[in-house]
Amino acid sequence: MLFQSLTELCEKLSATTKRNQMTENVADFLKILDNEEVEPAVSMLLGRAFPKWDQRTLDVSWATISNVIERLTKTDWKEFSATFKKTGDVGSATQAVFEVNKVHRQAALFEEPLTISEVRKVLEAIAEATGQGARERKERYIESLFGRANPVEAKYLVKILIGEMRTGFHEGLMELAVSKAFSVPLKTVQKATMYTGDIGEVAIICKKQGAQGVSNLSFTIFRPIKPMLAKMAETLDEPLREYGGKAAFEYKLDGARIQIHKLNSEVRIFSRRLTDVTRSLPEVVRQVRQEIAVDKAILEGEVIALGQDGNPLPFQHLMRRFRRVHDINTMLMEVPVKLFLFDALHVNGENLIDFPYLARRQKLKEISGNIPLTEQIITDDVDQAKQFMRKAVDQGHEGLMAKRLDGPYTPGIRGKHWFKIKEILEPLDLVIVAAEYGYGRRHKWLSDYHLAARDEESGSFYMLGKTFKGLTDEEMEDMTQRLLEIAVRQEGHVVFVKPSIVVEVAYNEIQESQTYECGMALRFARITRIREDKSLDEADTIQRVRQIYEKQFEKKSRLNRQQYREG
Numbered sequence: 192m193l194f195q196s197l198t199e200l201c202e203k204l205s206a207t208t209k210r211n212q213m214t215e216n217v218a219d220f221l222k223i224l225d226n227e228e229v230e231p232a233v234s235m236l237l238g239r240a241f242p243k244w245d246q247r248t249l250d251v252s253w254a255t256i257s258n259v260i261e262r263l264t265k266t267d268w269k270e271f272s273a274t275f276k277k278t279g280d281v282g283s284a285t286q287a288v289f290e291v292n293k294v295h296r297q298a299a300l301f302e303e304p305l306t307i308s309e310v311r312k313v314l315e316a317i318a319e320a321t322g323q324g325a326r327e328r329k330e331r332y333i334e335s336l337f338g339r340a341n342p343v344e345a346k347y348l349v350k351i352l353i354g355e356m357r358t359g360f361h362e363g364l365m366e367l368a369v370s371k372a373f374s375v376p377l378k379t380v381q382k383a384t385m386y387t388g389d390i391g392e393v394a395i396i397c398k399k400q401g402a403q404g405v406s407n408l409s410f411t412i413f414r415p416i417k418p419m420l421a422k423m424a425e426t427l428d429e430p431l432r433e434y435g436g437k438a439a440f441e442y443k444l445d446g447a448r449i450q451i452h453k454l455n456s457e458v459r460i461f462s463r464r465l466t467d468v469t470r471s472l473p474e475v476v477r478q479v480r481q482e483i484a485v486d487k488a489i490l491e492g493e494v495i496a497l498g499q500d501g502n503p504l505p506f507q508h509l510m511r512r513f514r515r516v517h518d519i520n521t522m523l524m525e526v527p528v529k530l531f532l533f534d535a536l537h538v539n540g541e542n543l544i545d546f547p548y549l550a551r552r553q554k555l556k557e558i559s560g561n562i563p564l565t566e567q568i569i570t571d572d573v574d575q576a577k578q579f580m581r582k583a584v585d586q587g588h589e590g591l592m593a594k595r596l597d598g599p600y601t602p603g604i605r606g607k608h609w610f611k612i613k614e615i616l617e618p619l620d621l622v623i624v625a626a627e628y629g630y631g632r633r634h635k636w637l638s639d640y641h642l643a644a645r646d647e648e649s650g651s652f653y654m655l656g657k658t659f660k661g662l663t664d665e666e667m668e669d670m671t672q673r674l675l676e677i678a679v680r681q682e683g684h685v686v687f688v689k690p691s692i693v694v695e696v697a698y699n700e701i702q703e704s705q706t707y708e709c710g711m712a713l714r715f716a717r718i719t720r721i722r723e724d725k726s727l728d729e730a731d732t733i734q735r736v737r738q739i740y741e742k743q744f745e746k747k748s749r750l751n752r753q754q755y756r757e758g
C-alpha cells in the first residue's frame with residue numbers, strides 16, 4: 192500500500208470531527224492492508240514510528256529535520272518560521288514550503304512513490320543509527336524519505352518523526368476502528384490492547400485469527416502495562432464515603448513509580464511512562480532478584496531517594512538517577528534509592544488484575560521477601576486516617592493514597608478505585624513579568640507565563656517558574672490583550688511586560704534551581720485565579736517563598752552543596 196493512501200486518510204481525518212465517520216474511514220483502510228502493513232499503519236496513524244511497547248526511539252532533533260527540509264526545498268529558516276506562524280503546525284508549515292518550492296524538487300517526480308513498508312524500514316534504520324556519526328546517518332535516511340515525498344506526504348512524515356499527529360484520531364477511536372474492521376467485540380479489543388500494550392499488534396491478530404485468537408492473549412513479561420491512575424480527593428472523608436465506609440490508606444511516596452518484570456533471574460524495570468530504566472537502577476534489580484521468591488512476576492512500586500539522614504530527598508534528585516545512565520556508580524553513592532512495593536499484577540502465570548485489592552496485596556506480601564510494602568492501614572475511622580496522614584507528612588511524604596478494598600487493577604484508567612490525597616500547600620500570589628506565545632492552537636496567544644516574586648529589599652522581581660496551565664481559552668485571549676498593553680519589549684517569542692498583574696499560583700513543591708537567579712523554582716505551577724483584587728505590594732515576596740522552601744527541609748532531607756554541584 193502506498194504511503195500516499197495513508198496520508199490521504201489522515202487528511203480526511205483532520206477534516207472532520209465526526210467520530211463515526213473517522214472510525215468508518217480507518218476501518219475501511221485497515222481491511223485492505225496486507226498483513227505486514229497493519230501494525231506499521233496503525234502506529235503511524237497514531238503518530239508513532241513503532242508499536243507503543245517498543246523501546247526503540249528515533250532520537251532525531253528538530254534541527255536535523257529542518258536541515259533536511261531547508262536543503263531539499265531551498266527554504267531559509269525565516270521563510271519556514273513565517274509559514275509556521277500562520278499555521279501553528281510544523282507539519283502544515285512543511286507542506287507549505289514543499290508546495291512553494293516544487294521547482295527545486297523535480298527529482299522527486301522521477302522516484303518511485305513511497306510505500307508504508309518502506310517508510311517503516313527507514314524509520315527502523317533511523318532508530319538503529321547510534322554511536323559515532325549517528326546524526327549524519329539519521330539525516331541521510333530522513334533525506335531519503337523526504338526526497339521522494341510529495342507535500343502532503345512530507346507533512347505527515349514530519350508529524351510521525353516528531354510523534355504528534357493532531358488529526359484528532361486517538362487510540363480509543365483506533366480500538367473502535369479495529370473492532371469494526373475485523374468484527375471483534377470492542378471489549379475484547381480493549382482488553383487485548385491492555386494485555387499486549389499495543390493496538391497495532393492487536394489489529395493484526397484480529398485480522399489473522401479473529402475474536403478467538405485475540406481472547407487468548409495475556410500479559411507478556413517484559414512488555415510494560417499502562418499504570419492504573421488515581422483520582423484526586425480533597426478530603427479523607429471522600430474515599431470513605433465512596434467506598435461504603437471502609438478503605439485502605441497507604442503512604443503516598445514522592446518518588447518515581449516503577450513496574451518490575453521478573454522472569455527467572457532476568458529483571459527489567461519500566462518507568463511510569465513505560466520506558467526501560469533497568470540500567471539506571473542496578474541495586475533495585477539486584478534486590479528483586481534476591482528477594483522475590485517467584486519465577487515470573489509483574490509488580491509495582493515506588494522508588495524514593497534517600498538523604499544521608501534516611502529521610503526522603505526531594506523528587507528532583509531522584510529524577511537525576513533516571514537521566515544519568517553513564518555514571519551510575521557515582522550516582523549510586525550520591526543518591527541511594529529505596530524501593531517500596533504496592534501492587535502485584537501477575538504472579539507465576541496468574542493474572543491478578545481482576546482480583547480485589549486486598550487479595551493482590553496479600554499475594555504481594557507473600558512473595559516480597561525483605562522488600563518493604565508501602566505503609567498501610569485499613570480503617571473506617573476518619574480520625575485514624577487523619578492521624579495516618581499527619582504521620583506520612585511528618586515523615587516527609589506527599590500524603591496518602593486511598594484504595595477500595597475490593598477494587599480491581601484497572602490499567603491506564605483514572606477511576607475511583609484509587610484516590611490520592613495530598614497535603615495542601617498554600618498557593619502563592621505571584622506577578623507576571625513576561626509571557627511567551629504558545630504552539631498549535633495557542634500560537635496566537637501569550638499562553639506561557641513567567642511568574643515572579645518581589646524582593647522586599649531591592650524591589651526587583653525574581654522569576655520562580657513558568658506555567659501554561661490554569662487559564663481558560665477566553666481568559667488567555669483576554670490576558671494576551673492585557674499583556675500586550677503593558678509590554679515593554681519583545682525578544683523572539685517572549686514578550687516582557689511591566690509587572691502589574693497578580694495571579695494566584697498553586698504548586699507541588701519548591702525545588703532548588705540552577706536556572707533561576709533566586710535559586711528556587713516551583714514544581715508543577717498552575718494558575719488558580721487572576722487576583723484582580725491584589726496590587727503588586729500585596730503579592731508574595733521572595734523572602735516568603737524562601738521561608739516556605741526552607742520549611743520543606745524540616746521534614747525532607749537535602750543533598751549537601753558539594754553533591755548538588757556534581758549533579
Ligand code: AMP
Pocket residue numbers: 418419420421422441442443444445446447448463493533565592611
Ligand atoms: P497519579 O499518578 O497522579 O494518579 O498519582 C498516583 C501516583 O502516586 C502513582 O503514579 C505513584 O507514582 C505514586 N504513589 C506513591 N505512593 C503510592 C502508593 N502507595 N500506591 C500507589 N501509587 C503511589
